[in-house]
Amino acid sequence: MPPTAYEQLHRDLQQFIPAARLIGDPLRTLAYGTDASLYRLIPKLVVRVDSEDEMRRILALAHRHETPVTFRAAGTSLSGQAVTDSVLLQLGDGWRSWRIGEHAATISLQPGIVGGHANRYLAPYRRKIGPDPASINSCQIGGIAANNASGMCCGTAQNSYQTLKSMRVMLADGTVLDTGDSASREAFEGSHDDLLAQLAELGRRTRADTTLAGRIRDKFKIKNTCGYSLNALVDYEDPFEILQHLMIGSEGTLGFIAEITYRTVEEHTHKATVLMIFPDIKTACEAVAMLKSQPVAAVELMDRASLRSVEHKPGMPSYFKELSETAAALLVETRALDSTTLKAQVETIAAALAATPTLLPFQFTDRPEEFTQLWAIRQGLFPSVGSARATGTTVIIEDVAVPVPQLAAMTLDLQDLFDQHGYTGSIIFGHALEGNLHFVITPDFAKPAETERYKNFMDDVCHMIVDRYDGSLKAEHGTGRNIAPFVELEWGRQAHRLMWEIKTLFDPHHLLNPGVILNDDPEAHLKNIKPMAAVDPLVDKCIECGFCEPNCPSRALTLSPRQRIVGLREMARLQAAGEESNRLQAITESYAYQGLETCAADSLCSLTCPVGINTGTMMLKKRSQQRGQTAQRIGNWVAKHFSGVITATRFNLAAANLSHTVFGSTLQGGVTGAARKLSGNRLPLWNRYMPSAGAMPKPETNAVPDRPRVVYFPSCASRTMGPAKGDPELDALPVKTAALLRKAGFEVVLPEDSGSLCCGQPFESKGLPEQADAKRREVEQALLKASRNGQDPIVFDTTPCTLRVKKNQAETPLKLYDITEFLHDVVLERLTIHKRPETVAIHPTCSNINMGLQAKLKAIAETCVEKVIVPDRISCCGWAGDKGFTHPELNASALRDLKAALPEDCTSGYSTSRTCEIGLSLHSGRFYRSIVYLVDRCSQPNTG
Numbered sequence: 019m020p021p022t023a024y025e026q027l028h029r030d031l032q033q034f035i036p037a038a039r040l041i042g043d044p045l046r047t048l049a050y051g052t053d054a055s056l057y058r059l060i061p062k063l064v065v066r067v068d069s070e071d072e073m074r075r076i077l078a079l080a081h082r083h084e085t086p087v088t089f090r091a092a093g094t095s096l097s098g099q100a101v102t103d104s105v106l107l108q109l110g111d112g113w114r115s116w117r118i119g120e121h122a123a124t125i126s127l128q129p130g131i132v133g134g135h136a137n138r139y140l141a142p143y144r145r146k147i148g149p150d151p152a153s154i155n156s157c158q159i160g161g162i163a164a165n166n167a168s169g170m171c172c173g174t175a176q177n178s179y180q181t182l183k184s185m186r187v188m189l190a191d192g193t194v195l196d197t198g199d200s201a202s203r204e205a206f207e208g209s210h211d212d213l214l215a216q217l218a219e220l221g222r223r224t225r226a227d228t229t230l231a232g233r234i235r236d237k238f239k240i241k242n243t244c245g246y247s248l249n250a251l252v253d254y255e256d257p258f259e260i261l262q263h264l265m266i267g268s269e270g271t272l273g274f275i276a277e278i279t280y281r282t283v284e285e286h287t288h289k290a291t292v293l294m295i296f297p298d299i300k301t302a303c304e305a306v307a308m309l310k311s312q313p314v315a316a317v318e319l320m321d322r323a324s325l326r327s328v329e330h331k332p333g334m335p336s337y338f339k340e341l342s343e344t345a346a347a348l349l350v351e352t353r354a355l356d357s358t359t360l361k362a363q364v365e366t367i368a369a370a371l372a373a374t375p376t377l378l379p380f381q382f383t384d385r386p387e388e389f390t391q392l393w394a395i396r397q398g399l400f401p402s403v404g405s406a407r408a409t410g411t412t413v414i415i416e417d418v419a420v421p422v423p424q425l426a427a428m429t430l431d432l433q434d435l436f437d438q439h440g441y442t443g444s445i446i447f448g449h450a451l452e453g454n455l456h457f458v459i460t461p462d463f464a465k466p467a468e469t470e471r472y473k474n475f476m477d478d479v480c481h482m483i484v485d486r487y488d489g490s491l492k493a494e495h496g497t498g499r500n501i502a503p504f505v506e507l508e509w510g511r512q513a514h515r516l517m518w519e520i521k522t523l524f525d526p527h528h529l530l531n532p533g534v535i536l537n538d539d540p541e542a543h544l545k546n547i548k549p550m551a552a553v554d555p556l557v558d559k560c561i562e563c564g565f566c567e568p569n570c571p572s573r574a575l576t577l578s579p580r581q582r583i584v585g586l587r588e589m590a591r592l593q594a595a596g597e598e599s600n601r602l603q604a605i606t607e608s609y610a611y612q613g614l615e616t617c618a619a620d621s622l623c624s625l626t627c628p629v630g631i632n633t634g635t636m637m638l639k640k641r642s643q644q645r646g647q648t649a650q651r652i653g654n655w656v657a658k659h660f661s662g663v664i665t666a667t668r669f670n671l672a673a674a675n676l677s678h679t680v681f682g683s684t685l686q687g688g689v690t691g692a693a694r695k696l697s698g699n700r701l702p703l704w705n706r707y708m709p710s711a712g713a714m715p716k717p718e719t720n721a722v723p724d725r726p727r728v729v730y731f732p733s734c735a736s737r738t739m740g741p742a743k744g745d746p747e748l749d750a751l752p753v754k755t756a757a758l759l760r761k762a763g764f765e766v767v768l769p770e771d772s773g774s775l776c777c778g779q780p781f782e783s784k785g786l787p788e789q790a791d792a793k794r795r796e797v798e799q800a801l802l803k804a805s806r807n808g809q810d811p812i813v814f815d816t817t818p819c820t821l822r823v824k825k826n827q828a829e830t831p832l833k834l835y836d837i838t839e840f841l842h843d844v845v846l847e848r849l850t851i852h853k854r855p856e857t858v859a860i861h862p863t864c865s866n867i868n869m870g871l872q873a874k875l876k877a878i879a880e881t882c883v884e885k886v887i888v889p890d891r892i893s894c895c896g897w898a899g900d901k902g903f904t905h906p907e908l909n910a911s912a913l914r915d916l917k918a919a920l921p922e923d924c925t926s927g928y929s930t931s932r933t934c935e936i937g938l939s940l941h942s943g944r945f946y947r948s949i950v951y952l953v954d955r956c957s958q959p960n961t962g
Contacts, residue, residue: 023083024062027105030079038486039066039110041613044601045608048588050090050106054153054563056412056463057098057499061088061106061201068112070276074157074192077274081191081530087532089270091158093127094564095165098500098546099534101271109160111574111914114891118143118819119279122913124183126279129160132568135890137285144355145282147251148176151494152397153628156565163278165496166243166267170316171351173452176283178266179249185262186277190525197262214525217257218262220516224251230512237509241419241454241493243267245505246517246534260912264520270531272524286315286353288360290382291389294348294546295341297377302346303426305374306450309350310422312370313363318349319450320430325395327402327445335390337378346375347398348450351389352382352583360384389730398456401445401628404561409552413561414461415498416479419454420489428489430458439475454493463547470502473544478506488860497545502537511735551591556636559629563773566623566633571896571912577613579623579633582666585609586636603794614640616908618898619783620864641785653786657793660734661774672711674704678743702903707939709932713749714772715756718765725765729804730756731797732768733816734776735932736948742936745945751932755815755837758954762848767810769800777819783899794826808832813840814949817865817930824869838866838930841953842874846881849957857885858952859927859942860922863893863934878949884954889919897937913941920944928952 021029030060041047041064051060067073080087088102092107098486113130121604122143124581127136132156137146149162150169157167163185170178184198193209196202198835207214230360231252242465250263265275296302302319309317322345329338352367354360364382376798383389404413404939418426429446432455438445441459448455459475461468483489491508492501506514514536521528521536533542552558566579577585585605592602645653656663678686683706690704716735730750747754750789769775778790801812808831814820820836827834862872879886896902896912920927920942927946929935938946 023085024105026234027079027083027085028063029207030083031076033061033698034075035065035067035072039068040064041066043259043608044604045585045612046577049584049606050093050108051101051103052276052548052562052580053090053093053095053098053100054099055096055098055498055500056414056548057101057546059101059103059546061102062104064108065108066110067108070188070194073107073188073195073274073276077188077190078192080105081527084529086514086529086532088534089160089164089274091160091164092132092153092156092564092567094153094157095498096495097492097500099165099498099531100662101546102531103546107156109649113160113276122282122722125282126277126280127159128277129163131159131274133157133159133162137661138890139602141285143282144285144287145286147280148172148283151177153563154567156563156568159278160271160275160379163275164269164496165268166247167496167952168241168451168452168494170318170352170447173449178278178280179247179263179285181281182262182266183279183281185265185275185279187265187272188276189264190273190527190530194276195261196277196791197258203258209301213523214261215298217260218255220519221251221255221257221260225246225518230516233510233513236819237490240421240490240515241449241452242490243494244490244492244501244508245497245513246272246514246520249518251516254423264524264851267496269498269534271535272530273523284355286355288354288357288384289315289351289389290353290360290364290384291349291351292380293392293395294371294380294381295336295337295351295377296346297342297375298344299346299429300426301375302348303429303450305348305371305423305424307422308370308374309348309367310451312367313352313354314350314367315353315449316349316351316449317451318801319425319429319446319448319455319483320347320349321433322346323443324399324445324447327406327443328395328398330400331398333394339411341377343856349392355879357384357805395449399445400456401630403445403458403460405559405629407553407559408462409558410464410550411460412547412550413458413460415458416449417454417455417456417493417495418479418483418489419493420483420487420490421453421760422450422453424487424489425450425453425455428483428487429455429821431486432479435475435482436477437480439471442473452493452623453489459865464549469544469547473541473648476504480507484508497535499534499870500543502535503540503542505536549591551587551594553583553586553641554636556639556821557586557631557633560627560631561629563628565626565628566631567580569622569626569893571618571620571894571898572616572908574910574914576616577906579627579631581634582613582617582637583631585613590767613637616645616901616905618864618894618896618908618912620894620898620922621868622864622894625867638782638785638787642787643785649784650786653781653784653789657776657781659791660776661771663836664734664738664773668711672707674708675710675743678706678708699904703906705744705906705936705940707936707945708741709742712736712738712740712751713753715753715766715768718760723764725763726760726769728764728811729767729769729801729810729812729824730759731775731801731814731819732772733814733819733932734780736815737773739936740930741947742939742945745947747945747947747951751815751948751950754948754954755813755950758845758950758957759813761954761957761959763959767804769797769804771800775800776808779818779822782822782897787847791826794823797823797840798827798830799830801855802830802938811840811844813837815930815931815950816932817863817869817871821865821869836866836869836871837948837950838878838928842878845953846878848960849953850960851953851957853881854883854956856883857887857921857924858883859887859889859924859944859946860949861892861895861927861929861934861938861946863929863931866930867893875930875949879952887907887920887924889916891915895934897931897934899933902933902937910935913937916941917943
């Protein structure tokens with residue numbers, strides 16, 4: 019049988035794409051078949067593309083073999099535009115370059131950069147990019163531009179279309195055009211003069227049709243991402259400008275955006291915010307119309323159902339529960355470059371609304387802790403619905419826009435449709451200043467009648483928005499698959515045909531993301547709806563948005579938290595259906611490594627998850643369920659003989675360090691690497707930053723009376739592991755920590771039998787929760803005794819240990835401190851610090867971040883040295899207990915950007931976990947050690 023076109027493409031791709039970046043196994047193609055929408059299409063192949071040259075060759079091959087392809091950045095798309103059942107081209111690590119123009123007036127960004135990172139690069143210049151989608155800390159520039167994503171403040175004036183300066187774009191035939199480079203434009207004129215001529219003619223024809231041109235201009239006076247950016251044809255005459263502006267919002271159906279240069283906008287440093295409560299929607303919307311001419315940056319509308327959805331959440335105003343059924347709220351923010359201007363703006367806004375009735379008096383606040391709490395109300399709406407929905411239901415968030423004067427009527431009509439179709443409890447909120455509202459419904463598509471109900475609801479919503487208000491069916495989320503069948507309804511036949519003409523001009527074979535934006539199937543939005551099988555209460559609330567992914571250390575190696583949950587859901591679905599046993603077996607076998615073994619279980623995913631899901635906890639539970647009796651017996655034995663295990667480990671480390679000294683790094687690495695390979699990777703992987711044997715501090719010989727006591731708990735890792743060979747710091751961490759605390763004037767007390775104590779973290783990470791909790795209880799009892807029943811502060815030298823004991827602590831009087839907070843809050847002021855002219859790096863561990871201590875860690879380092887580096891794109895190091903030894907590829911993947919992020923003058927790094935520091939040293943080429951060493955090196959006793 020001759021090979022299919024897809025098989026031929028796959029064969030040709032193997033000639034220049036490494037096998038690791040050609041993904042075709044059932045688990046990962048399933049995982050990449052999910053974006054943040056209600057759709058699932060499983061690709062035949064996922065290709066991680068790392069360079070422009072690779073993308074160019076892939077597009078040429080796709081054209082030759084007539085195989086459709088879809089581009090994907092972060093996959094946070096809400097309308098189904100980032101999934102395909104053909105070939106998915108996933109952006110790899112090679113798309114994250116950026117450069118800032120003169121005076122930071124522009125910034126050039128490759129499509130793989132997270133939007134929030136772009137703003138971080140611009141922050142020192144008090145500038146930012148214009149688009150500000152709610153997903154900005156997860157979505158990537160390619161998706162922001164390709165969807166013309168906006169947000170709460172950018173409106174229609176600062177979106178990608180309006181702030182675009184130039185673009186590097188790749189067409190369906192692989193041709194690259196840089197519109198900001200004169201030589202590239204000249205070459206393109208020579209090779210694609212026909213395309214440019216046809217674009218110019220389309221523009222002339224459209225502008226000459228005054229009725230059509232007028233309609234296009236009117237449609238883009240409000241937010242609109244439904245269909246193509248036809249305003250390019252009336253706003254510009256230069257065919258290059260038409261081309262690049264058509265790419266904005268084209269969702270990968272016309273070409274690939276390889277780089278975009280934005281004109282940046284001001285980032286105002288002074289802000290004031292207020293929550294206004296109105297008696298009804300009509301009054302709130304009348305206030306919006308008044309605010310439209312005022313110096314406001316954001317006006318967010320929330321209906322009564324929205325406020326009800328969050329009224330029981332911690333920190334919400336108590337009066338929410340007492341509001342009338344018709345009440346509505348506006349969250350209003352004004353921004354300025356100085357406090358005087360801000361104060362004047364607040365007074366102007368208040369005066370403009372003086373005659374508008376409110377249920378409660380309102381007052382602006384410029385205190386960050388207060389306006390952050392106000393924004394938490396707005397930001398909590400979507401998560402509250404997602405977490406409260408019934409298990410198995412799908413979260414669908416839609417967005418529409420109408421002219422502001424019609425906002426109140428449209429909102430009431432939408433509420434009526436909720437009632438008519440049985441979507442009671444659905445909420446309405448959104449960017450009222452732009453007439454842009456979001457609404458959230460949670461259908462259960464497992465029920466046979468649900469698809470028909472959803473169909474009827476969407477039909478009524480679309481006809482209401484178009485027929486009654488001539489509004490936008492998609493204001494900022496992109497057309498995708500969900501609104502593609504309704505594009506003609508909104509735009510009319512003439513404009514719809516013009517869009518098809520544009521599509522065919524750029525993509526004559528319709529190979530770029532087919533079915534998205536334009537789709538002849540009137541029921542395309544009802545097909546390929548993804549199942550949401552129940553798995554476990556720990557993860558059932560997942561809405562598959564992808565917000566968790568930037569923090570995940572395994573995201574580029576195996577699976578992200580979202581993808582782990584997708585895999586669990588599919589296995590549960592297949593088990594319940596009792597079919598596809600071969601597929602179930604293949605996914606289950608792959609999941610053991612892809613899902614369980616390579617999860618760092620660092621809990622960072624929960625910090626950015628809208629519904630607070632900790633996928634790591636789920637993976638630990640699954641590990642525990644899979645541990646057999648042998649593993650339990652071994653765990654019990656180790657727990658009971660922990661002191662002996664530590665002694666043996668210390669002996670092995672000393673022996674390894676001796677052989678390293680004798681044989682050298684090259685020979686030692688070769689021998690141990692071969693041994694690991696022969697063992698089937700069962701032996702731990704040795705590296706040249708492996709620690710020497712640890713040591714404990716000696717008792718004080720010259721004790722000074724009447725000093726404050728502190729109980730110091732050295733972790734099992736720091737007791738076992740000393741400095742690496744070659745590290746200029748020769749003392750083990752417990753020795754150094756005790757010396758520093760004594761230098762600061764403390765009497766240092768160690769718990770009795772410290773050698774046998776452990777917080778339980780190593781057991782928990784292995785899926786042995788009973789043994790882990792038993793060891794933690796031992797620690798608590800020892801600390802109670804050592805601290806005189808809680809009279810004395812207790813300091814942990816390793817942050818993961820602190821977190822585990824703190825978060826599981828029973829009701830005891832223990833005063834527990836991580837070394838980070840104790841140094842920052844207590845020790846520094848008891849020492850004389852000599853600031854050194856050095857550059858050092860710091861690494862906040864995942865436990866630091868979970869406890870919110872990263873700012874204190876940085877402040878400690880900044881007290882000691884002139885310059886502190888927090889490397890970009892580094893979160894959890896992926897060492898994950900002992901996985902740096904057993905699964906070193908996880909650590910390597912998590913820290914793949916570390917070395918390049920450190921300047922040459924940065925010669926050392928500091929953290930708060932000895933095991934993490936091994937991996938950090940290995941992948942940076944610099945010695946990382948505890949922050950204790952830096953403070954000790956830069957301090958003297960405070961003689962005052």
